[in-house]
Amino acid sequence: MCLAIPGLVEEIFHKEGLTMAKINFAGMRRSACLEYVPGVKTGDYVLVHVGFAISVLDQEEAQRSLDLLKKTGEVDSFKNELDNAKDYT
Amino acid sequence: MKYFDEYRDEQLAKNISRQLKETVTQNWTIMEVCGGQTHTILQFGLEQLLPPNIELVHGPGCPICVTPLALIDKAIAIVQQPDVIFCSFGDMLRVPGSKSDLLSVKALGADVRAVYSPLDCLAIAQAQPERKVIFFAVGFETTAPANAMSVWQAKRMGLNNFFLLCSHVLVPPAMSIILESSSNKVQGFLGPGHVCSIMGYKEYIPISRQYQIPIIITGFEPIDLLEGILRCVIQLEEKRAVVENQYGRAVTEEGNLAAQALLKEVFAIVDRPWRGIGIIPKSGYKLNDHYKQFDAELAFDVGSVATVESSICISGEILKGVKKPVDCPAFAKQCTPENPLGATMVSSEGTCASYYKFSRLEKKEASHV
Amino acid sequence: MSDLSQSVAIFAPVCPTPNNTSDVIRLGHGSGGKMSSDLLNNVFLPALNNRVLDQLDDAAVMAINDTRLAFTIDSYVVSPIFFPGGDIGSLSVYGTVNDLSMRGAIPAYISASFIMEEGFPIADLQKIVESMKKACFETNIQFAAGDTKVVNRGAADKIFITTCGLGILQYNPAPTANRAVPGDIVIVSGDIGLHGTAIMCARESFELETTIQSDSAPLNELVQEMLKTCPAIRCLRDITRGGLATVLNELASASKVGIEISESAIPIDAQVASICALLGLDPLYVACEGRLVAIVPDSDVEGLLNIMHQHRLGKNAQIIGKVSQQYPERVFMKSRIGGQRILDKLAGEQLPRIC
Numbered sequence: 001m002c003l004a005i006p007g008l009v010e011e012i013f014h015k016e017g018l019t020m021a022k023i024n025f026a027g028m029r030r031s032a033c034l035e036y037v038p039g040v041k042t043g044d045y046v047l048v049h050v051g052f053a054i055s056v057l058d059q060e061e062a063q064r065s066l067d068l069l070k071k072t073g074e075v076d077s078f079k080n081e082l083d084n085a086k087d088y089t
Numbered sequence: 090m091k092y093f094d095e096y097r098d099e100q101l102a103k104n105i106s107r108q109l110k111e112t113v114t115q116n117w118t119i120m121e122v123c124g125g126q127t128h129t130i131l132q133f134g135l136e137q138l139l140p141p142n143i144e145l146v147h148g149p150g151c152p153i154c155v156t157p158l159a160l161i162d163k164a165i166a167i168v169q170q171p172d173v174i175f176c177s178f179g180d181m182l183r184v185p186g187s188k189s190d191l192l193s194v195k196a197l198g199a200d201v202r203a204v205y206s207p208l209d210c211l212a213i214a215q216a217q218p219e220r221k222v223i224f225f226a227v228g229f230e231t232t233a234p235a236n237a238m239s240v241w242q243a244k245r246m247g248l249n250n251f252f253l254l255c256s257h258v259l260v261p262p263a264m265s266i267i268l269e270s271s272s273n274k275v276q277g278f279l280g281p282g283h284v285c286s287i288m289g290y291k292e293y294i295p296i297s298r299q300y301q302i303p304i305i306i307t308g309f310e311p312i313d314l315l316e317g318i319l320r321c322v323i324q325l326e327e328k329r330a331v332v333e334n335q336y337g338r339a340v341t342e343e344g345n346l347a348a349q350a351l352l353k354e355v356f357a358i359v360d361r362p363w364r365g366i367g368i369i370p371k372s373g374y375k376l377n378d379h380y381k382q383f384d385a386e387l388a389f390d391v392g393s394v395a396t397v398e399s400s401i402c403i404s405g406e407i408l409k410g411v412k413k414p415v416d417c418p419a420f421a422k423q424c425t426p427e428n429p430l431g432a433t434m435v436s437s438e439g440t441c442a443s444y445y446k447f448s449r450l451e452k453k454e455a456s457h458v
Numbered sequence: 459m460s461d462l463s464q465s466v467a468i469f470a471p472v473c474p475t476p477n478n479t480s481d482v483i484r485l486g487h488g489s490g491g492k493m494s495s496d497l498l499n500n501v502f503l504p505a506l507n508n509r510v511l512d513q514l515d516d517a518a519v520m521a522i523n524d525t526r527l528a529f530t531i532d533s534y535v536v537s538p539i540f541f542p543g544g545d546i547g548s549l550s551v552y553g554t555v556n557d558l559s560m561r562g563a564i565p566a567y568i569s570a571s572f573i574m575e576e577g578f579p580i581a582d583l584q585k586i587v588e589s590m591k592k593a594c595f596e597t598n599i600q601f602a603a604g605d606t607k608v609v610n611r612g613a614a615d616k617i618f619i620t621t622c623g624l625g626i627l628q629y630n631p632a633p634t635a636n637r638a639v640p641g642d643i644v645i646v647s648g649d650i651g652l653h654g655t656a657i658m659c660a661r662e663s664f665e666l667e668t669t670i671q672s673d674s675a676p677l678n679e680l681v682q683e684m685l686k687t688c689p690a691i692r693c694l695r696d697i698t699r700g701g702l703a704t705v706l707n708e709l710a711s712a713s714k715v716g717i718e719i720s721e722s723a724i725p726i727d728a729q730v731a732s733i734c735a736l737l738g739l740d741p742l743y744v745a746c747e748g749r750l751v752a753i754v755p756d757s758d759v760e761g762l763l764n765i766m767h768q769h770r771l772g773k774n775a776q777i778i779g780k781v782s783q784q785y786p787e788r789v790f791m792k793s794r795i796g797g798q799r800i801l802d803k804l805a806g807e808q809l810p811r812i813c
Binding site for chain 1: 287
């Protein structure tokens with residue numbers, strides 16, 4: 001429900017005491033507040049919603065889960081992979 | 090574009106579609122909670138890639154749609170006070186109140202502005218100390234941290250001319266209400282991906298256990314949704330019911346602790362009326378006592394306005410997933426995006442508006458019921 | 459007949475009035491969408507219709523003695539008046555040149571009226587007029603007549619320009635919206651959504667930094683090259699307010715055919731896609747000002763694309779779909795992942811969404 005899109009963290013700066021960054025969205029740039037993603041570095045990808053970075057995108061996890069989808073041609077092997085991934089609670 | 094193109098890959102979609110067809114042996118009804126997920130499903134014609142046994146119903150995840158009529162009337166009344174600058178997300182401006190809407194009032198000369206971020210309002214407030222700047226704080230848990238930061242920062246900056254008109258709602262109580270309803274037919278959920286990037290998915294575990302219902306925390310791209318549906322169907326076919334995280338690249342079990350901390354600092358949980366549904370206990374946020382000086386409802390006494398909803402509108406049942414827009418006799422006849430009768434047609438994210446815009450070539454829905 | 463009015467800005471609000479029958483003009487009536495059509499059908503056409511007006515194409519075509527002419531009018535109320543890639547002056551000339559070109563006419567004469575608000579800086583007016591001069595020179599259209607009016611401060615938003623254009627028709631039949639037939643191919647001349655997003659970024663409230671510029675440009679030369687190679691072009695429409703989807707709907711309606719397009723074939727600049735994604739807008743409905751849609755017989759497509767690719771305004775021309783017998787008067791699109799959906803006409807203005 002909440003429109004958040006991924007962008008690349010470029011220059012980090014401070015404004016009125018808040019940590020901000022210029023975020024690059026495929027060539028278009030907009031600043032976003034980084035207060036909710038402490039520890040984020042330039043070169044990271046973040047999800048930006050209404051001017052705030054709400055999550056740092058886990059690039060390894062993204063790759064892992066896409067690879068899983070791509071290589072499994074059969075449902076049973078997909079299920080096996082899911083079991084191994086232990087996402088369940 | 091990174092993180093977009095990969096999740097819109099046709100081959101991958103076909104692959105998952107085939108796996109779904111191989112897995113499913115009976116009819117299942119799955120609800121996607123978020124308006125953004127509904128939007129993607131309809132925008133990409135996702136339902137055409139599903140086997141006919143799977144029915145998707147659309148949930149109440151559109152904060153624009155569920156904002157009470159009375160609050161919109163209040164917003165319109167506040168806008169007309171002297172020296173007010175009223176800021177809002179773009180899609181709230183179209184929502185009709187009992188007699189008017191924010192865009193009409195703007196056209197008559199009121200200072201109403203669409204902004205992208207609540208932080209933008211602070212700059213306006215700072216630059217014009219003689220004016221009162223109000224931000225219409227609408228949204229689910231995803232947007233609440235942004236709004237929380239705006240008042241926290243306003244306090245730090247010593248601004249006394251910035252206010253929030255708050256209409257924050259929470260997802261888990263809404264899901265419980267849907268599951269409690271005697272007419273509920275939802276058997277599995279695609280959970281709210283961005284809400285969970287803030288809140289984590291711990292709150293969904295007791296819901297899954299209590300109602301024995303699979304909940305897959307799902308993203309917003311077509312591949313995310315297809316994968317979420319596949320995982321849900323696998324559980325349903327195996328008669329399991331647990332929470333799974335499809336959206337691992339953005340969501341962790343604990344969520345965003347920094348955001349959660351500020352939400353606790355600024356907001357209190359309260360009962361909230363949901364347009365079309367009614368009051369859901371402990372389902373919303375309001376500014377707590379430490380921040381009540383920023384609460385527009387307290388700062389602006391505009392009285393109460395008698396509100397009248399359309400009698401033929403079935404928004405409530407659509408928001409709960411019990412009915413579809415095509416089941417409504419007024420859909421696309423008296424009720425259209427230019428002439429909306431209720432909440433779900435008003436917002437561009439609302440189920441009825443999405444159906445209208447992305448209307449399908451064949452009406453498959455009727456055959457599923 | 460061209461659009462009733464250019465939108466004030468891409469966010470020019472539209473009232474979703476609860477009353478179906480409006481007794482006052484609302485901003486929605488100027489959006490180019492359904493309310494505009496209603497106004498046309500309920501007020502203007504009943505009073506003014508005749509065989510010429512009823513063409514309702516980008517420019518009207520008529521004969522005076524043996525001379526075949528194209529005639530059009532449009533008004534420009536864009537804000538801001540100076541934007542990346544152009545200004546209200548060049549926009550007003552190019553827009554009228556383009557409307558004439560869409561009927562295959564050689565632009566000949568243009569007239570303009572200027573309505574200005576008291577207090578509008580003359581230096582700005584000079585810049586705009588200079589820009590119009592350049593645009594006229596570039597398009598070989600001659601400025602023939604003009605008028606100025608001044609209204610009280612606040613009664614107009616800085617400056618409004620209306621331009622009226624006259625052109626000489628070269629081709630018979632002229633490209634016309636109602637000539638598409640099943641089997642024809644649909645081509646777009648370049649990437650979409652630039653003008654609308656550039657305008658939006660020029661407004662401070664969203665603080666988006668981008669290098670994109672409006673695609674505002676004169677299409678007359680490109681069209682002349684296209685028609686020389688392929689005089690059998692059935693339809694030409696420039697994409698303006700309402701975007702690609704709106705133009706395709708107009709053509710489908712006028713020709714009473716279905717139009718089927720493929721999402722992955724539509725050229726979109728990555729920055730435009732990002733801005734639309736960030737704000738929740740659909741690029742298919744975002745305004746352009748220097749792009750056209752051509753519907754051509756299948757046999758002529760290759761030759762036409764070659765010619766288009768050699769022109770700076772056609773170098774990214776693409777086939778995006780075809781005309782179909784299925785679902786007449788509807789436009790449908792195969793999405794990137796294979797599902798299909800109907801592309802409706804723009805119901806109102808798009809507003810950015812958070813959800």
